[in-house]
Amino acid sequence: xxxxxxxxxxxxxxxxxxxxxxxxxxxxxxxxxxxxxxxxxxxxxxxxxxxxxxxxxxxxxxxxxxxxxxxxxxxxxxxxxxxxxxxxxxxxxxxxxxxxxxxxxxxxxxxxxxxxxxxxxxxxxxxxxxxxxxxxxxxxxxxxxxxxxxxxxxxxxxxxxxxxxxxxxxxxxxxxxxxxxxxxxxxxxxxxxxxxxxxxxxxxxxxxxxxxxxxxxxxxxxxxxxxxxxxxxxxx
Amino acid sequence: xxxxxxxxxxxxxxxxxxxxxxxxxxxxxxxxxxxxxxxxxxxxxxxxxxxxxxxxxxxxxxxxxxxxxxxxxxxxxxxxxxxxxxxxxxxxxxxxxxxxxxxxxxxxxxxxxxxxxxxxxxxxxxxxxxxxxxxxxxxxxxxxxxxxxxxxxxxxxxxxxxxxxxxxxxxxxxxxxxxxxxxxxxxxxxxxxxxxxxxxxxxxxxxxxxxxxxxxxxxxxxxxxxxxxxxxxxxx
DNA sequence: GGAACGCTTCGGCCGCGACCGAAGCGTTGT
DNA sequence: ACAACGCTTCGGTCGCGGCCGAAGCGTTCC
Numbered sequence: 001x002x003x004x005x006x007x008x009x010x011x012x013x014x015x016x017x018x019x020x021x022x023x024x025x026x027x028x029x030x031x032x033x034x035x036x037x038x039x040x041x042x043x044x045x046x047x048x049x050x051x052x053x054x055x056x057x058x059x060x061x062x063x064x065x066x067x068x069x070x071x072x073x074x075x076x077x078x079x080x081x082x083x084x085x086x087x088x089x090x091x092x093x094x095x096x097x098x099x100x101x102x103x104x105x106x107x108x109x110x111x112x113x114x115x116x117x118x119x120x121x122x123x124x125x126x127x128x129x130x131x132x133x134x135x136x137x138x139x140x141x142x143x144x145x146x147x148x149x150x151x152x153x154x155x156x157x158x159x160x161x162x163x164x165x166x167x168x169x170x171x172x173x174x175x176x177x178x179x180x181x182x183x184x185x186x187x188x189x190x191x192x193x194x195x196x197x198x199x200x201x202x203x204x205x206x207x208x209x210x211x212x213x214x215x216x217x218x219x220x221x222x223x224x225x226x227x228x229x230x231x232x233x234x235x236x
Numbered sequence: 237x238x239x240x241x242x243x244x245x246x247x248x249x250x251x252x253x254x255x256x257x258x259x260x261x262x263x264x265x266x267x268x269x270x271x272x273x274x275x276x277x278x279x280x281x282x283x284x285x286x287x288x289x290x291x292x293x294x295x296x297x298x299x300x301x302x303x304x305x306x307x308x309x310x311x312x313x314x315x316x317x318x319x320x321x322x323x324x325x326x327x328x329x330x331x332x333x334x335x336x337x338x339x340x341x342x343x344x345x346x347x348x349x350x351x352x353x354x355x356x357x358x359x360x361x362x363x364x365x366x367x368x369x370x371x372x373x374x375x376x377x378x379x380x381x382x383x384x385x386x387x388x389x390x391x392x393x394x395x396x397x398x399x400x401x402x403x404x405x406x407x408x409x410x411x412x413x414x415x416x417x418x419x420x421x422x423x424x425x426x427x428x429x430x431x432x433x434x435x436x437x438x439x440x441x442x443x444x445x446x447x448x449x450x451x452x453x454x455x456x457x458x459x460x461x462x463x464x465x466x467x468x469x470x471x472x
Numbered sequence: 473g474g475a476a477c478g479c480t481t482c483g484g485c486c487g488c489g490a491c492c493g494a495a496g497c498g499t500t501g502t
Numbered sequence: 503a504c505a506a507c508g509c510t511t512c513g514g515t516c517g518c519g520g521c522c523g524a525a526g527c528g529t530t531c532c
Contacts, residue, residue, distance in 0.1 A: 007319070008256035010326045015248030016490075024243065034509060047491055049510050060325070068499040068508050082321035083243070089296070089318045090246045136372065136379045143372045143379050252520075270479060283521055285480050304478050304529040 005058060013058055014086065018043045019051045023074070023083055026061065028209040029115035031073035080114035084174060106210040110202065113174060113209075116189030117196070121213065121227075125192065126173070126183050128225045135171060137182065142171040144188065155224065156198075157191045241294060249294055250322065254279045255287045259310070259319055262297065264445045265351035267309035316350035320410060342446040346438065349410060349445075352425030353432070357449065357463075361428065362409075362419050364461045371407060373418065378407040380424065391460065392434075393427045 014020055018041040025032060025040035032040075038048035052072055055061045062075045074080050110121035117125060129135045134148030144152075144159075152159065159170065172186035184192060196202045201217030204210075213221070221227040250256055254277040261268060261276035268276075274284035288308055291297045298311045310316050346357035353361060365371045370384030380388075380395075388395065395406065408422035420428060432438045437453030440446075449457070457463040 005326045006253075006256070007260065007323050007326050008251055008253045010251075010322050011247045011249075011256065012251030013247075015244055015246075015251035017242075017244045018490080020242070020244035020247060038509095043490080044492060045509070046493085046511085050490080053510085070509070076325075078321070078325050082318070082325045085314070085318035085321040086246050087243050089312075089314050090241045090243050254520080274479095279520080280522060281479070282481085282523085286520080289480085306479070 010058065010060070010082075013054060013060060014083065016051070018047065019055060022048070022051060022055065022072075023060070023079075026072065026074045027080060027083060027114055028112040029074070029080070031064065031071035033069045033071055035069075037072060074114070077114065081174075084113070106205060106208065106212075110211040110213060111209045112193065112204075112211065113183070113185070116174070116183070116185050116193045117202075117211075118174070118183050119211075121202075121211070122183035122189075124227045125225065128227055129184070135184075135188075137173065142173050142182075142184070142186075142188075144171050152188070152191075155195065157188075157195050159187065159191065246294065246296070246318075249290060249296060250319065252287070254283065255291060258284070258287060258291070258308075259296070259315075262308065262310045263316060263319060263350055264348040265310070265316070267300070267307035269305045269307055271305075273308060310350070313350065317410075320349070342441060342444065342448075346447040346449060347445045348429065348440075348447065349419070349421070352410070352419070352421050352429045353438075353447075354410070354419050355447075357438075357447070358419035358425075360463045361461065364463055365420070371420075371424075373409065378409050378418075378420070378422075378424075380407050388424070388427075391431065393424075393431050395423065395427065 014023060021041045022037050025037060034049060034052060035045065037052065038045040041048050041051065043051075052061070052063070056063055056072075059075050060079050061072050064071050064073075108119055110117065110119045112118065113122070116122070126135075126137060129148065130137045132147075132151075134145055134151050136143045136145060149159065169186045171184065171188045173182035174185035174189070183189070196217070199216070199220060200214055201220050202211045202213055205212050250259060257277045258273050261273060270285060270288060271281065273288065274281040277284050277287065279287075288297070288299070292299055292308075295311050296315050297308050300307050300309075344355055346353065346355045348354065349358070352358070362371075362373060365384065366373045368383075368387075370381055370387050372379045372381060385395065405422040407420065407424045409418035410421035410425070419425070432453070435452070435456060436450055437456050438447045438449055441448050
């Protein structure tokens with residue numbers, strides 16, 4: 001309960017295959033039930049339950065009961081960031097043979113990364129906003145310009161949303177594992193993602209972090225952001 | 237050798253107390269010998285050797301032999317970043333009683349964080365450069381302005397230095413664990429740190445990541461950056 | 473050449489923790 | 503009320519991996 005929480009303790013928690021699977025499954029920011037997580041983790045429900053208890057204990061995830069289900073989600077954006085950083089390190093080294101299946105291709109095209117957009121779509125958005133001088137992206141860092149603020153406001157985004165107790169950063173960047181280039185994270189990235197869902201521009205593909213760009217999304221992205229299908233290979 | 241390198245494998249490597257100690261000791265960016273690391277890790281030299289082999293195998297650290305010594309250092313800035321992120325998560329939770337000793341106080345005042353400056357000195361530098369509009373720091377992100385580029389050039393900093401194969405970011409920010417505010421990292425942070433050492437403004441305190449600000453440093457910081465002692469509590 | 477030193481390899485011990493079966497508890501639905 | 507369901511707790515097994523002592527290899531110094 002007092003939760004010592006040293007570097008080694010946290011890393012050890014992530015350093016178990018079953019728990020790493022659980023955390024990876026939660027990386028899209030949604031809350032999942034214990035059963036769903038048991039499925040993802042690859043071990044029995046009892047064992048999964050133990051893992052979930054440990055992760056909660058260390059404040060890596062939080063639980064909210066709902067009827068006879070218990071929903072688990074990542075506790076804070078910082079946790080997602082740490083896992084993302086570890087994944088980045090993990091994907092280094094001799095680029096091992098990674099056969100690209102069709103589902104993998106969908107992931108590369110567009111997906112959620114914790115609570116923001118990633119993949120070619122995420123990159124395209126970051127590129128467009130940069131080209132229009134709405135954001136200034138200095139490699140792995142970013143700042144929003146006044147024009148950008150106005151533009152996003154017009155687009156229906158509330159930049160103050162999600163300004164929680166943690167005073168989360170407005171505009172962060174996050175290294176895209178498939179494109180190896182930064183995309184938008186932080187409150188801005190999250191708000192952009194939320195808005196696209198609201199507008200029905202993107203939809204979740206079942207059982208995956210991958211996203212499908214709807215017809216409305218294709219025309220909207222073109223008109224509002226000037227993103228053509230081929231530029232991001234949307235609709236592959 | 238092929239190094240599967242999954243998320244769980246990397247995290248498990250960091251998730252051992254002895255190895256975490258080793259990595260923490262290397263977080264100041266210097267290369268240390270196996271013996272020194274054995275001392276830091278708290279286990280015997282044989283055991284340490286095994287740990288170092290595993291860390292090397294996974295490309296978290298690299299080794300360069302030198303005489304009868306073997307120097308180990310973190311392999312890439314990404315590794316440092318991942319560890320930093322984990323530390324950030326670890327220091328969350330119920331702020332546990334952390335008795336502040338004199339050595340701890342020195343660490344809070346000024347220290348190196350991987351290869352850049354942290355602590356009150358790091359924060360003060362970031363604040364000053366921001367106030368003078370030399371950098372634009374959007375919470376956890378940053379970009380260098382043209383004026384800033386000129387200023388730093390005059391200060392004797394080569395911004396192209398360290399532009400290695402990894403195309404490391406120029407201006408990143410890094411959450412300071414003692415101040416809970418961002419300080420400067422990336423190539424810029426590293427160059428700033430290097431320059432301060434060159435000028436003899438700061439010196440390492442033995443057996444610690446803490447730094448001492450020299451007399452030359454105090455006057456230099458005041459004249460060049462307008463940083464008064466009390467503003468950063470230098471000389472505490 | 474021999475001794476001291478730095479580091480690694482080998483072998484064996486031992487404890488922690490992941491795992492599952494069985495059972496228990498609370499919720500839902502009929 | 504009862505059964506089905508979702509999830510957790512308990513108890514016991516087992517294997518992985520951290521640990522050290524002893525020994526081996528290469529370097530340095532006199």
